[in-house]
Amino acid sequence: MSPAAATTTFVAISIAVPNPTAPSRGRVRLPLGGVPAAPRRAVASMAVSAPRDSSVPKVTPEEAAKLCDRNFGIGADGVIFVMPGVNGADYTMRIFNSDGSEPEMCGNGVRCFARFIAEIENLQGTNRFTIHTGAGKIVPEIQSDGQVKVDMGEPILSGLDIPTKLLATKNKAVVQAELAVEGLTWHVTCVSMGNPHCVTFGANELKVDDLKLSEIGPKFEHHEMFPARTNTEFVQVLSRSHLKMRVWERGAGLTVGATLACGTGACAVVVAAVLEGRAERKCVVDLPGGPLEIEWREDDNHVYMTGPAEVVFYGSVVH
């Protein structure tokens, strides 16, 4: 007799422009292991599950990986868990990447989290939340225009804390350090937003759309200089306040390929661009999934990210 199946509610929220053919708010029931019970198509960058009464995720990393599968699951870059707050925070957020690994933080995810809380939990009038994460306290606020503005905290620049084995090159930070990848020398700046990022502006005029991310991405992600692996951002400078990036995400690339957007990555990109003298502290960062506004404020050293988050459908998973 198989153990009684559990059901977990999820909400698929997209930070990218949702696929017009996606079911808007259609109910989707997915037996975890089997063929989807209903047609499912959406640019659902995050599926959000809400075990409000539990201080641990209600699906395992392996189940989360199945949920992220775009053929036999919901299809997402990661699964986020909304849990009761600790240390005085309103909520706690944990996330499993699509390979089942657990990162410290997710910028796009925290916008999805805020949308979930505000829209699904129907909190009247509350549009600013404190969220305990692996990167510390993060504060998203839903703006009157519907965009979500997030205080992402301070960037971490010390190599040991990123972590990277690359040596500091400028005021204890790893800025334009040389990194040999498959016989080619890249200049990289390393930044943590709670999770590790390796940012490169390439040699000469890098055209990010010409990159074969599935070939070069894993070589950065698994490079020996990054003991916890790394997210990698390839950046083109369009102006001193306009950047264009492509990202190969840790824990997502091999399962879902290059993702459409990365919020912590966009924050790391602006910090790196400022450290390298390439951009101002307030930039628009273009990603395949859409633009994000990023500001690394001088007065409090915090990075602020503003961008969309939209419910595309919700459902329950039998597992």
Ligand SMILES: N[C@H](CCC[C@H](N)C(=O)O)C(=O)O
């Ligand atoms: N793959 C990332 C986690 C998701 C981050 C990204 N989706 C974002 O929006 O910040 C990591 O392993 O650090």
